[in-house]
Amino acid sequence: MCIAQGMTQRLTLRRPDDWHLHLRDGAMMQGVLPESARHFARAIIMPNLVPPVVTAADATAYRDRILAALPKGADFTPLMTLYLTEQTDPADVAAAHASGLIAAVKLYPAGATTNSSSGVTDFDKVRAVLDKMAEIGCPLCVHGEVVDPEVDIFDREAVFIDRVLDPIRKATPGLRVVMEHLTTTDGVQYVRANDKDLAATITTHHLIITRNHILVGGIKPHYYCLPVAKRARHRDALVQAATSGDARFFLGTDSAPHTDPNKECACGCAGIFSATNTLSCLAEVFERAGALDRLEAFTSLNGPAFYGLPANSETITLTRGAPVSYPDRIETGAGPVTVFDPGFALHWQVEGA
Numbered sequence: 316m317c318i319a320q321g322m323t324q325r326l327t328l329r330r331p332d333d334w335h336l337h338l339r340d341g342a343m344m345q346g347v348l349p350e351s352a353r354h355f356a357r358a359i360i361m362p363n364l365v366p367p368v369v370t371a372a373d374a375t376a377y378r379d380r381i382l383a384a385l386p387k388g389a390d391f392t393p394l395m396t397l398y399l400t401e402q403t404d405p406a407d408v409a410a411a412h413a414s415g416l417i418a419a420v421k422l423y424p425a426g427a428t429t430n431s432s433s434g435v436t437d438f439d440k441v442r443a444v445l446d447k448m449a450e451i452g453c454p455l456c457v458h459g460e461v462v463d464p465e466v467d468i469f470d471r472e473a474v475f476i477d478r479v480l481d482p483i484r485k486a487t488p489g490l491r492v493v494m495e496h497l498t499t500t501d502g503v504q505y506v507r508a509n510d511k512d513l514a515a516t517i518t519t520h521h522l523i524i525t526r527n528h529i530l531v532g533g534i535k536p537h538y539y540c541l542p543v544a545k546r547a548r549h550r551d552a553l554v555q556a557a558t559s560g561d562a563r564f565f566l567g568t569d570s571a572p573h574t575d576p577n578k579e580c581a582c583g584c585a586g587i588f589s590a591t592n593t594l595s596c597l598a599e600v601f602e603r604a605g606a607l608d609r610l611e612a613f614t615s616l617n618g619p620a621f622y623g624l625p626a627n628s629e630t631i632t633l634t635r636g637a638p639v640s641y642p643d644r645i646e647t648g649a650g651p652v653t654v655f656d657p658g659f660a661l662h663w664q665v666e667g668a
Contacts, residue, residue: 324634324635325632325633325634325635325666326598326607326610326632326633326634326635326663327630327631327632327633328610328611328614328615328630328631328632328633329611329615329616329626329627329628329629329630330354330355330356330615330627330629330630330631331354331355331356331566331594331614331615331627331631332355332356332357332358332566332614332615332618332619332627333351333355333357333358333359333566333567333568333570333590333593334358334359334493334516334565334566334567334618334622335359335361335456335495335496335516335518335567335568335569336351336355336358336359336360336361336567336568336569336570336590337360337361337363337569337570337571337572337586338351338360338361338381338393339364339572339649340364340377340380341648341649342647342648342649343572343574343647343648343649343652344380344381344384345384345647345648346572346645346646346647346648346649346652347570347572347588347590347645347647347652348381348384348385348386348391349385349386349389350570350590350591350645351391351570351590352385352386352389352390352391353389353665354593354594354631354665355391356390356391356392356627356629357391357392357393357394357624357627358391358392358393358394359394359396359418359419359456359567360377360378360381360393360394360395360396361396361421362374362377362395362396362397362398362421363398363421363423364377366433367398367400367433368395368396368397368398369397369398369400369402369403369433370397370404370407371397371407371410371411371414371416371417373397374395374396374397374411374416374417375416377395378393378395378416381393390629394417394418394419394622395416395417395418396417396418396419396420396421396456397411397417397420397421398420398421398423398433398434399420399421399422399423399434399435399441399444399455400433400434400435400441401435401436401437401440401441403420403441403444404444405443405444405446405447406447408420408444408447408448408453409447409451409453412448412451412453413451417453418454418622419453419454419455419456419493419622420444420448420453420454420455420456421455421456421457421458422434422435422441422455422456422457422458423435423458424436424458424460424461424462424475424479425462434458438479438483442486442487445483445486445487445490446487448487448490448491449487449488449489449490449491450489452491452623453491454491454492454493454621454622455490455491455492455493456492456493456495457480457492457493457494457495458495458496458542459472459475459476459479459480459494459495459497459502459542460472460475460541460542461474461475461478461479468543469526469543469545469546471542472497472498472499472501472502472542473499473501473502476501476502476505480492480494480505481505484509484512484513489512490512491512491513491621492512492513492514493514493515493516493567493621494506494513494514494515494516495515495516495567495569496516496517496518496521496542496567496569497515497516497517497521497553497556497564498521498542498543498544498545498549498553499545499549499552500548500549500552502515503515503552503553503555503556506556506563506564507556507561507563511563513563514562514563514564514565514617514621515556515563515564515565516564516565516566516567516569516618517553517556517557517564517565517566517567517613518540518567518568518569518587518589519566519568519570519589519593519596519597519655520538520540520544520569520587520589520655521544521550521553522550522553522554522557522596522597522600523550523596523600523657523658524538524544524550524657524658525544525545525546525547525549525550526543526544526545526546527547528544528658529543529544536578536579536580536583537578537587537653537655537656538587539578539583539585539586539587540569540571540585540586540587541585541586543585554600554604555604557600557601557613558600558601558604558606558609558613559606559609560606560609560612561617562612562616562617562620562621563617563621564613564617565612565613565614565616565617565618565621566593566597566613566614566618567618568589568590568593569586569587570587570588570589570590570593571585571586571587571588572586572588572647572652573586573588573652574647574649574650574651574652575644575650575651575652575653576650577650578653587655588652588653588654588655589654589655591641591642591645591654591655592639592641592654592655592657592661593655594614594631594633594663594664594665595633595639595641595661595662595663595664595665596655596657596661597610597613597614598610598633598635598662598663599657599659599661599662599663601613602635602663615627631665631666632665632666632667633663633664633665633666634663634664634666635662635663636662636664637662638660638661638662639661639662639663639664641654641661642654643656
């Protein structure tokens with residue numbers, strides 16, 4: 316609930332979860348993990364390492380590295396995923412899901428984004444895995460873009476829905492699907508037109524930026540991500556979906572760290588790092604939409620409900636006051652990582668953080 320106290324407002328929420336997070340590995344993970352563990356209780360961890368997290372054994376080893384890297388006293392649970400390949404063993408997926416090791420399997424069309432070269436080219440070759448996942452109730456998280464070079468990059472999500480996602484869902488009844496990092500009106504409409512087995516995550520940055528942020532006044536590499544930000548009308552549709560209270564939409568930050576040299580170069584990496592200031596950004600977006608009372612559903616309730624997990628019992632409190640300062644970048648053992656700049660003042664901050 317939101318309570319005004321003089322010039323300051325307080326907003327108490329169940330502790331949020333992040334349903335789409337990149338932690339990387341090694342020195343980079345050591346640097347960015349505390350930024351998520353500070354506010355989030357759980358996170359779906361992306362498996363696109365090099366080499367990718369393909370088997371249950373890979374996921375176990377990666378989970379152990381994450382837990383070992385947590386700051387002392389941190390309360391954070393990594394929810395592991397497997398990277399779907401054309402060689403994925405349905406039995407391995409079933410065993411990993413039954414044991415509680417993994418929460419989902421991730422589908423990357425080969426070549427769609429960072430470290431996706433091991434992804435799927437021939438969807439017929441993963442039919443047995445998808446059938447098994449539908450049988451056991453294991454969700455499929457999808458990077459929803461086609462990679463056909465003839466398709467305009469701004470159309471890749473809409474074409475993916477028609478060419479890939481809808482056929483997969485029709486061929487595999489009961490398959491639970493999360494359309495990750497939704498970016499278009501087409502995606503919002505598709506989720507709303509379908510049943511309870513389909514949901515979508517929305518990132519912090521796609522609720523704020525448009526393609527103008529990347530291109531106007533010079534190329535801004537720290538706003539470049541995949542799926543790429545779209546027109547303002549698509550951004551506005553995402554804001555409406557996120558702030559609507561509809562249980563099919565929930566937070567997945569897709570916070571994706573790259574070092575500044577790897578962003579600021581002739582062929583810069585795709586990814587926006589937002590773990591540090593996500594909750595401040597979201598509170599600002601929801602306040603502007605007159606929907607602060609629905610922020611908890613988006614950050615803390617809808618995701619657990621879809622994944623069949625209890626909402627967190629702990630709470631966090633955000634306070635509204637003078638503009639909050641965040642660092643321009645954080646330092647990691649792998650190099651500096653720039654923090655997402657929403658382009659406007661942030662007045663909300665997590666109390667005690």
